[in-house]
Amino acid sequence: MKYGLVGASGRLGSEVKEVFIEAKHSLVYSVDITGEKSEGKPEIIIDCSLPEALPKTIELVNKFDVPLVIATTGLSENNLSELKKLSQKVPIVQSYNYSIGIQILLQLTKAAKEKLPGWDVEISETHHRFKKDKPSGTAKMIQNIFNGKDINTTSLRLGNVSGDHTVSFGGLGEVLSISHRALSRRTFAEGILLSAEFALKKKNGFYSFTDVVFGKE
Amino acid sequence: MKYGLVGASGRLGSEVKEVFIEAKHSLVYSVDITGEKSEGKPEIIIDCSLPEALPKTIELVNKFDVPLVIATTGLSENNLSELKKLSQKVPIVQSYNYSIGIQILLQLTKAAKEKLPGWDVEISETHHRFKKDKPSGTAKMIQNIFNGKDINTTSLRLGNVSGDHTVSFGGLGEVLSISHRALSRRTFAEGILLSAEFALKKKNGFYSFTDVVFGKE
Amino acid sequence: MKYGLVGASGRLGSEVKEVFIEAKHSLVYSVDITGEKSEGKPEIIIDCSLPEALPKTIELVNKFDVPLVIATTGLSENNLSELKKLSQKVPIVQSYNYSIGIQILLQLTKAAKEKLPGWDVEISETHHRFKKDKPSGTAKMIQNIFNGKDINTTSLRLGNVSGDHTVSFGGLGEVLSISHRALSRRTFAEGILLSAEFALKKKNGFYSFTDVVFGKE
Amino acid sequence: MKYGLVGASGRLGSEVKEVFIEAKHSLVYSVDITGEKSEGKPEIIIDCSLPEALPKTIELVNKFDVPLVIATTGLSENNLSELKKLSQKVPIVQSYNYSIGIQILLQLTKAAKEKLPGWDVEISETHHRFKKDKPSGTAKMIQNIFNGKDINTTSLRLGNVSGDHTVSFGGLGEVLSISHRALSRRTFAEGILLSAEFALKKKNGFYSFTDVVFGKE
Numbered sequence: 120m121k122y123g124l125v126g127a128s129g130r131l132g133s134e135v136k137e138v139f140i141e142a143k144h145s146l147v148y149s150v151d152i153t154g155e156k157s158e159g160k161p162e163i164i165i166d167c168s169l170p171e172a173l174p175k176t177i178e179l180v181n182k183f184d185v186p187l188v189i190a191t192t193g194l195s196e197n198n199l200s201e202l203k204k205l206s207q208k209v210p211i212v213q214s215y216n217y218s219i220g221i222q223i224l225l226q227l228t229k230a231a232k233e234k235l236p237g238w239d240v241e242i243s244e245t246h247h248r249f250k251k252d253k254p255s256g257t258a259k260m261i262q263n264i265f266n267g268k269d270i271n272t273t274s275l276r277l278g279n280v281s282g283d284h285t286v287s288f289g290g291l292g293e294v295l296s297i298s299h300r301a302l303s304r305r306t307f308a309e310g311i312l313l314s315a316e317f318a319l320k321k322k323n324g325f326y327s328f329t330d331v332v333f334g335k336e
Numbered sequence: 337m338k339y340g341l342v343g344a345s346g347r348l349g350s351e352v353k354e355v356f357i358e359a360k361h362s363l364v365y366s367v368d369i370t371g372e373k374s375e376g377k378p379e380i381i382i383d384c385s386l387p388e389a390l391p392k393t394i395e396l397v398n399k400f401d402v403p404l405v406i407a408t409t410g411l412s413e414n415n416l417s418e419l420k421k422l423s424q425k426v427p428i429v430q431s432y433n434y435s436i437g438i439q440i441l442l443q444l445t446k447a448a449k450e451k452l453p454g455w456d457v458e459i460s461e462t463h464h465r466f467k468k469d470k471p472s473g474t475a476k477m478i479q480n481i482f483n484g485k486d487i488n489t490t491s492l493r494l495g496n497v498s499g500d501h502t503v504s505f506g507g508l509g510e511v512l513s514i515s516h517r518a519l520s521r522r523t524f525a526e527g528i529l530l531s532a533e534f535a536l537k538k539k540n541g542f543y544s545f546t547d548v549v550f551g552k553e
Numbered sequence: 554m555k556y557g558l559v560g561a562s563g564r565l566g567s568e569v570k571e572v573f574i575e576a577k578h579s580l581v582y583s584v585d586i587t588g589e590k591s592e593g594k595p596e597i598i599i600d601c602s603l604p605e606a607l608p609k610t611i612e613l614v615n616k617f618d619v620p621l622v623i624a625t626t627g628l629s630e631n632n633l634s635e636l637k638k639l640s641q642k643v644p645i646v647q648s649y650n651y652s653i654g655i656q657i658l659l660q661l662t663k664a665a666k667e668k669l670p671g672w673d674v675e676i677s678e679t680h681h682r683f684k685k686d687k688p689s690g691t692a693k694m695i696q697n698i699f700n701g702k703d704i705n706t707t708s709l710r711l712g713n714v715s716g717d718h719t720v721s722f723g724g725l726g727e728v729l730s731i732s733h734r735a736l737s738r739r740t741f742a743e744g745i746l747l748s749a750e751f752a753l754k755k756k757n758g759f760y761s762f763t764d765v766v767f768g769k770e
Numbered sequence: 771m772k773y774g775l776v777g778a779s780g781r782l783g784s785e786v787k788e789v790f791i792e793a794k795h796s797l798v799y800s801v802d803i804t805g806e807k808s809e810g811k812p813e814i815i816i817d818c819s820l821p822e823a824l825p826k827t828i829e830l831v832n833k834f835d836v837p838l839v840i841a842t843t844g845l846s847e848n849n850l851s852e853l854k855k856l857s858q859k860v861p862i863v864q865s866y867n868y869s870i871g872i873q874i875l876l877q878l879t880k881a882a883k884e885k886l887p888g889w890d891v892e893i894s895e896t897h898h899r900f901k902k903d904k905p906s907g908t909a910k911m912i913q914n915i916f917n918g919k920d921i922n923t924t925s926l927r928l929g930n931v932s933g934d935h936t937v938s939f940g941g942l943g944e945v946l947s948i949s950h951r952a953l954s955r956r957t958f959a960e961g962i963l964l965s966a967e968f969a970l971k972k973k974n975g976f977y978s979f980t981d982v983v984f985g986k987e
Contacts, residue, residue: 220510223451227444227514234440239682241709248673248723273707275675277723279953289682289711292523293437296515297444302930306509456899458926465890465940490924492892494940496736506928519713654944657885661878661948668874726957727871730949731878740943
């Protein structure tokens with residue numbers, strides 16, 4: 120596929136370029152803080168940038184009329200509304216985390232929550248010192264499972280950690296925890312590739328990475 | 337209820353006595369390495385002892401013709417066969433672990449296993465330095481989920497740890513773990529009480545603690 | 554020894570009574586929310602209460618003119634000043650944590666800090682849901698090692714956890730962590746007994762549990 | 771510097787090439803399972819291979835009469851003797867782990883061991899599924915601190931984990947742990963570069979990475 124990349128020089132953008140090259144896909148359009156580079160019309164837009172870049176991303180999707188896979192974290196409610204509106208026109212995959220293991224963690228957390236009413240819940244995440252948002256988008260995805268309830272969430276920033284997440288359930292005599300650790304950012308880039316292939320086959324609509332992994336018509 | 341206790345002076349036996357007293361149940365028969373003490377006919381036998389005591393336990397269940405709740409770990413295939421035979425006559429609850437959190441861990445592990453084919457699996461357990469069997473009975477319960485497959489299982493013995501268990505799934509870019517930690521042995525004694533109440537209401541049959549927690553007719 | 558106990562019915566107070574009884578010491582004075590009980594003159598006062606009880610504790614120490622071992626957490630700067638003033642008259646042992654392992658954790662943290670300048674530092678603590686102060690007094694003791702620097706500290710509250718503390722150092726390619734886990738509150742009661750024996754042999758002065766474990770004239 | 775590399779196409783060898791290129795060093799000789807490539811005389815030999823390649827490495831060091839930095843794990847007593855003999859002629863840096871954090875872990879473990887006599891000790895390590903030796907060379911370095919004593923050591927193999935090591939000390943009421951986690955193999959390549967620069971300035975002798983980090987004349 121020919122793809123366009125917003126946030127091409129960032130940490131995740133660099134991994135995406137590597138994984139997509141290995142899969143023989145061509146970067147025909149890129150934009151980041153160093154400027155814009157265009158060598159053709161992309162068939163899909165990938166956004167690995169910051170919320171500030173969202174207007175540019177929406178402009179590009181509208182201009183080329185192609186699907187979008189967006190991995191930006193720290194999106195506001197407003198940002199998400201804009202994306203949902205855009206998805207009436209094109210297919211959009213939006214997730215704060217593109218690893219398969221996190222999808223499983225979310226499912227297990229839902230199951231544990233049903234079985235352990237009245238237990239304390241704590242979410243904890245650790246990321247590299249360069250991460251700008253707090254708590255992580257993935258931590259917010261976990262919070263959403265406990266809808267409404269205010270779940271204490273702690274954030275650690277350490278060196279170059281790719282991303283750890285733990286949900287703990289505490290009863291009076293025992294603690295149950297579900298943990299995920301990303302070993303490298305490459306995992307996320309592979310999930311983004313999977314999502315791009317998924318989006319190219321879909322009609323307009325707003326999809327999550329859960330839909331990509333577990334299916335949704 | 338009036339209950340009999342095999343392994344009455346052991347670590348877990350002592351907790352059972354405490355929890356059962358608080359629930360107003362009477363110890364009318366007890367046996368351990370220091371000898372036998374009988375003050376009446378028990379309505380149920382609880383065994384928190386070692387495999388060596390099993391013949392005595394079976395003798396007692398036959399003699400009094402009452403249900404059995406057995407928490408002994410390190411049972412052999414033969415031991416289990418004997419218990420299953422005995423369960424044609426009386427209700428028996430058998431588990432290597434009587435905590436609710438471990439039941440949830442077993443369920444989550446089954447779910448994760450289905451979703452993560454091809455991932456590496458590792459089981460790890462930590463217990464107090466006095467624990468005689470290795471790996472723990474609970475670790476064996478986890479191994480059974482991966483029936484047939486030989487799962488690497490590591491055992492640590494540290495101080496007075498009540499019991500930690502972790503199952504880890506490893507993919508090429510990520511690791512997912514499910515962990516349980518018993519904060520005190522009291523948790524197990526409470527699960528044994530629950531099981532005793534369950535057994536008293538049942539007909540003959542071989543039950544697990546899963547049946548006690550999630551039901552089985 | 555004959556001892557007096559402030560906060561006698563609390564979680565830690567109950568453990569202290571158990572450990573002191575086993576060591577053949579007599580509780581001759583106690584006070585807690587349920588009232589006061591006096592059966593003689595104590596040779597030492599133990600305080601396992603809350604900051605609100607400090608005026609009463611100071612009153613008792615002055616009245617009986619005896620040493621004090623204080624385990625109360627959440628003390629203000631003012632509270633500590635008052636105690637230091639009082640220590641001109643009697644020996645006082647003050648610590649937010651009376652376990653030997655935490656003393657070692659503090660020493661190792663100091664050593665690691667010297668060797669790893671420029672690394673990120675994170676402190677994390679987990680305690681039972683009933684703990685009133687946040688972060689824990691022990692976390693504050695760890696923070697003090699990095700004097701002046703503002704160290705991010707996260708607090709989790711889960712079930713009945715006795716007390717976990719972790720200090721993590723993060724470099725760009727690696728993470729080093731030092732962790733301590735109290736298996737039961739009994740550990741702290743044993744450290745308090747050690748401190749009481751220490752205080753009875755000392756002249757006036759303000760001592761830490763570090764002094765008790767590693768000596769100080 | 772002009773350097774030669776044994777095990778050039780391996781996992782660690784690839785990282786070494788990347789780090790050395792960035793530091794403007796030239797690979798003039800390489801050998802691995804795919805064959806030999808020579809474009810000049812190296813000033814130093816780096817070995818990131820397997821014990822089977824050791825004869826070739828010794829041959830090269832003798833032939834070119836240059837220093838050696840060796841990162842091979844799983845060396846036998848015999849292998850180490852040969853290297854020590856060779857070090858009478860040239861400077862050799864030998865370590866099973868070239869990360870700075872592991873050096874600190876070793877120091878902290880020594881300190882904790884002195885302070886916690888009678889506590890249980892457990893070593894645990896986790897590495898990627900491709901690692902051939904068990905336990906890891908680093909785990910052996912930790913074992914050596916408890917000279918003579920037989921320390922239980924557990925090994926987990928999970929996905930693509932770069933390398934985790936934990937030493938735990940267990941007392942009857944508490945557990946103290948020191949943990950290290952390598953976030954990527956790049957860390958080790960940087961330590962190897964540091965060691966190569968160190969070796970080029972030294973006379974003959976057998977050096978550890980501890981000597982490189984903390985100095986030794």
